Amino acid sequence: MTPMMEDTGLEVLDLRCDEAFAARELHPRDITMELDGLQRLSRAMLQRPDDILQELVRAAVDLCGADSAGISIERVGGTDEQFYHWVATAGNYSGFLDAILPKYPSACGLCLQRGTAQHFTVDKRFFDILGVEAPLVTDGILLPWSVDETRGTIFIMAHTRADAFDKNDVRLMTMLADFAAMGFKHQRQHALMIMQERTASAARMAHALAHEINNPLQSMTNTAFLLEEGADVDSRALGRDLSNDLRRLSGLVRRLLAIPFDNTRSSTL
Numbered sequence: 001m002t003p004m005m006e007d008t009g010l011e012v013l014d015l016r017c018d019e020a021f022a023a024r025e026l027h028p029r030d031i032t033m034e035l036d037g038l039q040r041l042s043r044a045m046l047q048r049p050d051d052i053l054q055e056l057v058r059a060a061v062d063l064c065g066a067d068s069a070g071i072s073i074e075r076v077g078g079t080d081e082q083f084y085h086w087v088a089t090a091g092n093y094s095g096f097l098d099a100i101l102p103k104y105p106s107a108c109g110l111c112l113q114r115g116t117a118q119h120f121t122v123d124k125r126f127f128d129i130l131g132v133e134a135p136l137v138t139d140g141i142l143l144p145w146s147v148d149e150t151r152g153t154i155f156i157m158a159h160t161r162a163d164a165f166d167k168n169d170v171r172l173m174t175m176l177a178d179f180a181a182m183g184f185k186h187q188r189q190h191a192l193m194i195m196q197e198r199t200a201s202a203a204r205m206a207h208a209l210a211h212e213i214n215n216p217l218q219s220m221t222n223t224a225f226l227l228e229e230g231a232d233v234d235s236r237a238l239g240r241d242l243s244n245d246l247r248r249l250s251g252l253v254r255r256l257l258a259i260p261f262d263n264t265r266s267s268t269l
Contacts, residue, residue: 008105009125012142015117015170024166027065034172037063041179052183056154057090060176064169066156067135068093071180072101072108073152084108087152092135092159105129108153111142117170118142120155135159141170143177147185154180 015021037059044055053071060069068091072084083103089096103109107120122137139162142155154177158164 007125008129009123009127010105010107010120011122012107012110012118012120014114015119015141018119021119022167024163026163026166027168029168033063041183045183049183053088053180054090056176056179056183057088060154060156060173061091063172063176064141064156064165066164067091067159068157069155070096070157071152071154073150073184074112075100078103080104091157093157096134101130107140107142107155111153112144112151115144117174138162139164141165141173143170143173145177145181145184147181150184152180152184 013021041052041055041059044052048055057069057071060066068089070086070090070093071088072086075083075085078084080103082100084101084106086096086099086101089099101108105126107118107122111118118141120137120140120142122140124136127134127136136159137157138160139158140155142153145152145154154173156165156169156173
């Protein structure tokens with residue numbers, strides 16, 4: 001066990017140094033299944049960008065025969081107690097979607113620090129520290145990924161088998177880690193595009209409403225001028241016209257205020 005993780009229930013070993021794992025020969029390569037998985041991911045990227053990370057972890061479960069899979073990211077401005085956000089989960093750990101984990105103890109932290117694939121297990125002590133109940137991790141693979149300013153991990157887990165994965169699964173997960181980085185960036189750009197479209201639509205609506213508001217304002221201006229000049233007009237009729245214009249104006253202002261406005265920066269997904 002690594003010194004940093006002792007007494008926490010985590011064992012995290014660098015796969016470059018894990019000779020026992022390197023000797024495993026558990027799964028023959030299935031080219032057809034891999035191609036099918038890649039096709040699913042490509043379709044999700046094109047047709048359902050909001051779902052790409054979730055599709056990734058589902059593919060990881062299917063391709064590697066895992067019991068669970070997940071993707072975590074470092075939270076922007078996260079605290080030591082709330083640092084890693086699980087943004088996608090599948091399998092037995094599906095219920096942990098959107099879970100927030102501390103900076104320490106963390107297999108994700110060690111993986112990002114080392115920058116390479118890791119082999120990990122998790123026993124009950126770890127969950128006792130977090131105060132949660134979850135299936136133990138008897139075998140797991142964890143890989144880092146990064147894009148722009150964001151760093152994250154993608155992982156697969158077995159909950160009863162001690163030897164569930166081998167180097168072929170590491171190869172597949174390396175490919176999926178690249179997809180995770182690409183998918184996260186695509187997802188963020190898609191969200192930015194939608195926000196920009198909404199902003200442009202709101203601007204067009206506000207512009208149209210501004211022109212509509214100008215009409216009753218002009219009418220009220222004319223009415224006020226006639227009253228001030230003492231013109232020979234029916235003051236009651238003018239009052240009714242002014243009241244109607246004010247009601248129209250009030251309704252248009254309410255519509256203008258109802259336009260959604262998002263002032264969040266594009267860097268926050």
